[in-house]
Amino acid sequence: MAHHEHHPHHEPDTAQAGEVRRARQDDIAELVRLRALLFETLGGEFFNPSPADVDWRDALAEVLAEKLAATDTVRILVVDGDDGLAACGIGTVERWFPGPHNRNGSVGHVIGVVTEPAHRRRGHSRAIMQGLLDWFRERGVSRVDLYASADGEPLYRALGFADHPDPSLYWRP
Numbered sequence: 001m002a003h004h005e006h007h008p009h010h011e012p013d014t015a016q017a018g019e020v021r022r023a024r025q026d027d028i029a030e031l032v033r034l035r036a037l038l039f040e041t042l043g044g045e046f047f048n049p050s051p052a053d054v055d056w057r058d059a060l061a062e063v064l065a066e067k068l069a070a071t072d073t074v075r076i077l078v079v080d081g082d083d084g085l086a087a088c089g090i091g092t093v094e095r096w097f098p099g100p101h102n103r104n105g106s107v108g109h110v111i112g113v114v115t116e117p118a119h120r121r122r123g124h125s126r127a128i129m130q131g132l133l134d135w136f137r138e139r140g141v142s143r144v145d146l147y148a149s150a151d152g153e154p155l156y157r158a159l160g161f162a163d164h165p166d167p168s169l170y171w172r173p
Helices: 025-042 057-070 126-139 153-158
Strands: 019-024 075-082 084-097 105-114 142-147
Touching: 019 142, 025 057, 025 075, 025 084, 057 075, 075 126, 084 126, 105 126, 126 153, 142 153
Parallel strands: 105 142
Antiparallel strands: 019 075, 075 084, 084 105
16 A cells, blocks of 8 residues: 555554554553563663552553544554564654644654564564554644654654754653
């Protein structure tokens, strides 16, 4: 399918092996597993702090169930593997404050694009990203932000992502 065509069913709920589809409620356990894999890969105290009282996986499953229902502001795309999901990626749209550089205030975010190690180098992340970028265009966003891992950066740059003009800072209470 050409990715520049605009019709409402880019990502069907059913797909052939290796094709991108929209996530369903019954994908939640696999989405949690892939997100845990992402953090193991990133490593370090920031991404893997000491265990807290609440298991973040339970909280994540709850949030995913809620977000899967929010079809206007969240799009979760997956690729099926032989046994479970091979890859996933999440797009969100938020309404920020308009300005001369962001006329409508709509900003997209790409979160948690991850592929199971056995399924890497097959174009799954690229296919998921192209599906998300099509969705962002349909939503009329003026900018899409993401944090790239070293592995993901070449793909994102190839898709047209560039260095952000603002420095990235963070604060934790």
